[in-house]
Amino acid sequence: MLICLTASHKNSSFDLLERLSAAEGRLERALLDANPDITGAVIINTCNRFEAYLELGTDGTPPEARTALTEAAASSAQIATDELVDTWDLHVGEEAARHLFAVSSGLESVVVGEGEIAGQVRRALDFARAEDTTTSDLERLFQRASQTSRAVKNKTPLGRAGRSLVRLALDLSESRIHDWSTLRVLLIGTGAYAGASLAALRDRGVTNVAVYSPSGRAARFAQGHDIEAVAAADFAAAVAEASLIVTCTTASDFVLDADIVTTGRRLVLTNPPQLDHEDAPGCPITAPARQLVIDLGLPRNVNPDVVSAGNIELLDLETIRLHAPLEEVQATEHARVLVNRAAKKFIQVTSEQGLDPAVVAMRRHAHEILEEEVARVAPRDPDGVAERALRHLMGRMLHVPTVRARELARAGEHDRYLEALETLLGLAVPDATVEHAESDTEGAARQAS
Numbered sequence: 001m002l003i004c005l006t007a008s009h010k011n012s013s014f015d016l017l018e019r020l021s022a023a024e025g026r027l028e029r030a031l032l033d034a035n036p037d038i039t040g041a042v043i044i045n046t047c048n049r050f051e052a053y054l055e056l057g058t059d060g061t062p063p064e065a066r067t068a069l070t071e072a073a074a075s076s077a078q079i080a081t082d083e084l085v086d087t088w089d090l091h092v093g094e095e096a097a098r099h100l101f102a103v104s105s106g107l108e109s110v111v112v113g114e115g116e117i118a119g120q121v122r123r124a125l126d127f128a129r130a131e132d133t134t135t136s137d138l139e140r141l142f143q144r145a146s147q148t149s150r151a152v153k154n155k156t157p158l159g160r161a162g163r164s165l166v167r168l169a170l171d172l173s174e175s176r177i178h179d180w181s182t183l184r185v186l187l188i189g190t191g192a193y194a195g196a197s198l199a200a201l202r203d204r205g206v207t208n209v210a211v212y213s214p215s216g217r218a219a220r221f222a223q224g225h226d227i228e229a230v231a232a233a234d235f236a237a238a239v240a241e242a243s244l245i246v247t248c249t250t251a252s253d254f255v256l257d258a259d260i261v262t263t264g265r266r267l268v269l270t271n272p273p274q275l276d277h278e279d280a281p282g283c284p285i286t287a288p289a290r291q292l293v294i295d296l297g298l299p300r301n302v303n304p305d306v307v308s309a310g311n312i313e314l315l316d317l318e319t320i321r322l323h324a325p326l327e328e329v330q331a332t333e334h335a336r337v338l339v340n341r342a343a344k345k346f347i348q349v350t351s352e353q354g355l356d357p358a359v360v361a362m363r364r365h366a367h368e369i370l371e372e373e374v375a376r377v378a379p380r381d382p383d384g385v386a387e388r389a390l391r392h393l394m395g396r397m398l399h400v401p402t403v404r405a406r407e408l409a410r411a412g413e414h415d416r417y418l419e420a421l422e423t424l425l426g427l428a429v430p431d432a433t434v435e436h437a438e439s440d441t442e443g444a445a446r447q448a449s
Helices: 012-023 026-032 062-079 083-084 096-106 114-128 135-154 164-178 192-203 218-227 231-239 258-270 306-309 317-322 329-354 356-380 385-410 416-427 432-448
Strands: 002-008 038-045 049-056 089-092 185-186 208-212 243-246 290-294 312-316
Touching: 002 012, 002 062, 002 096, 002 135, 012 049, 012 062, 012 317, 026 038, 026 062, 038 135, 049 062, 049 096, 062 083, 062 089, 083 114, 083 243, 083 329, 089 096, 096 135, 096 329, 096 385, 114 135, 164 192, 164 290, 164 312, 164 317, 185 192, 185 231, 185 432, 192 208, 192 218, 208 218, 208 231, 231 258, 231 290, 258 306, 258 416, 356 385, 356 416, 385 416
Parallel strands: 185 208, 185 243, 243 290, 290 312
Antiparallel strands: 002 049, 002 089, 038 049
16 A cells, blocks of 8 residues: 655744755655554655655555654654644555646646746655665656656646745845946855756856855855855955845854844955955945845754844745745646556556456466466377367457456456455465565665665
């Protein structure tokens, strides 16, 4: 059984999501070790959601899986279980597939159609592979999610460039910025959001960008993007000099607070650096009259106390969400149609594969009987006429039972097919779902290796 348990910006507070995102370590392996009925796990943990996609064995149940996830997440994030237990939304089977496909396509994001989520979904699968916690069904589910997100991007207006939290944040900043080309921008962070932020800034005409990395990766990022790198010793001064500061790191602690701002302003006031430019050589750099800080980090990168330093406006994820635009109805409806079709197709294929062992057993049994009859008539059939007739007849007789297997699988009536085989042919085929779960574990091991 495939299920999804999700906490997102639609059913959880910003504070709870922030604490979940700061959980120590990953939970996939812990879930499998804690509950043997959970045979596979992939977890998506982003700034807007914490979701666990789980495959349950024949003895597993959604309530037990919910309890296991609640206890593991609460322990890792140091959250009371009572606070989490009623948070999760549960999706089962086709609904779980539909939800993931919608998430990967950006339909469940704060900014509908935003592009970053598809990469985050792929990275979640990559991590689960490395931890050996996927199954063949989870592998196919996430691969199909990537295919669906590409279809939505290519076939609907939601795929147009620029739909992201980064660009929404800059849109909300328009009224505060008169000329983007004159801004001095400090980018804090070097990950995927940093690259997206830099691209969005350049699209608006920003040319003066410096980057600082709390983890020491600024030089490499700066070289790859042709911008200035800020050393740790110069960070406070760079903060004071910037008109716009964009933070997007995965740091668990604040990287910017009022003390850093105050220290930087003091440094710039007492020893202003010189502007090295051919149009104005030797001119001192002064701190801007007002500063805008955009915090895209979760957990928060910026201590809210920065505003106490004066002349600073803070725009964080919680504020950005409050100003997210309404969904574009027609485009979203078209995307939902694509997602629904993909989810139905995924479940149909999965169900059909669930009866594959039974179909194989039936056909093997029939062909054993066929070969016995062919061997029996062979001495009296030198030209092979009887053999061809027997093989043609067997092919026609197997056609309907094979088609019926697909039909019953799609309808979720596996047991009827298995009972018919045992009643009519004496074939006691093992429960297809059990056999399928066992093959999942073996397949995941092969894929991880």
